[in-house]
Amino acid sequence: MKxxxxxxxxxxxxxxxxEEPTIGHFNRFEARLNQPKTSNKKNNFKLxxxxxxxxxxVLLFGIWLGTSxxxxxxxxxxxxxxxxxxxxxxxxxxxxxxxxxxDQRNSTTEQLINDALxxxxxxxxxxxxxxxxxxxxxxxxxxxxxxxxxxxxxxxILQSVLNQIEKVKQLKTxxxxxxx
Numbered sequence: 001m002k003x004x005x006x007x008x009x010x011x012x013x014x015x016x017x018x019e020e021p022t023i024g025h026f027n028r029f030e031a032r033l034n035q036p037k038t039s040n041k042k043n044n045f046k047l048x049x050x051x052x053x054x055x056x057x058v059l060l061f062g063i064w065l066g067t068s069x070x071x072x073x074x075x076x077x078x079x080x081x082x083x084x085x086x087x088x089x090x091x092x093x094x095x096x097x098x099x100x101x102x103d104q105r106n107s108t109t110e111q112l113i114n115d116a117l118x119x120x121x122x123x124x125x126x127x128x129x130x131x132x133x134x135x136x137x138x139x140x141x142x143x144x145x146x147x148x149x150x151x152x153x154x155x156x157i158l159q160s161v162l163n164q165i166e167k168v169k170q171l172k173t174x175x176x177x178x179x180x
Contacts, residue, residue, distance in 0.1 A: 074135040076147050083144065090151035097158035104165045108172070116161040123154050 077084035105113055127150045134143045 074131055074138065076131075076134070076144065079134070079138060079144060086148065087151075090148075090155070094151070094154055094158065097155065097162065101158060101161055101165070104162070108168055109165050112161060112164055112168070116157055119157050120154055123150055123157075126150060 076087040101113055101116070127147060130143055130147045130150065134140075134147070137143070
């Protein structure tokens with residue numbers, strides 16, 4: 001190891017800076033160290049302010065860009081006023097049916113209701129795909145008919161569940177009447 005250091009110093013011989021600093025060098029260096037640092041803080045504050053403003057602008061641009069290129073589709077209500085009324089009718093009907101079904105939830109109807117809700121989730125996913133397709137081509141009537149059909153299927157499922165719940169209730173009352 002000592003041989004390596006000796007070799008290194010021999011190779012660097014004559015390349016070291018051995019000049020003496022000029023007179024007053026240490027005083028100037030000490031004066032620089034003792035200078036107030038306000039100018040440096042002002043520069044740092046200006047730089048930080050600039051970076052904060054630039055970051056805000058980039059963030060706002062990113063949000064705008066994200067919303068304009070989002071994967072949200074076009075709702076049926078955006079096609080025309082008549083379609084807006086149609087969508088409103090279907091959505092309100094579905095909400096009413098769902099509230100009626102939730103009122104009927106108990107231990108005997110739990111599985112029936114959960115199965116129906118699973119089917120509704122599948123139809124909702126299909127509807128979301130249709131909204132994306134409608135966004136691509138607003139003039140395609142087949143997509144609009146498929147969206148309306150999707151709403152009708154949801155209502156059919158909900159009405160079917162309500163009918164089945166009613167049958168379960170009737171079976172219960174018949175069984176209870178036979179035991180009395």
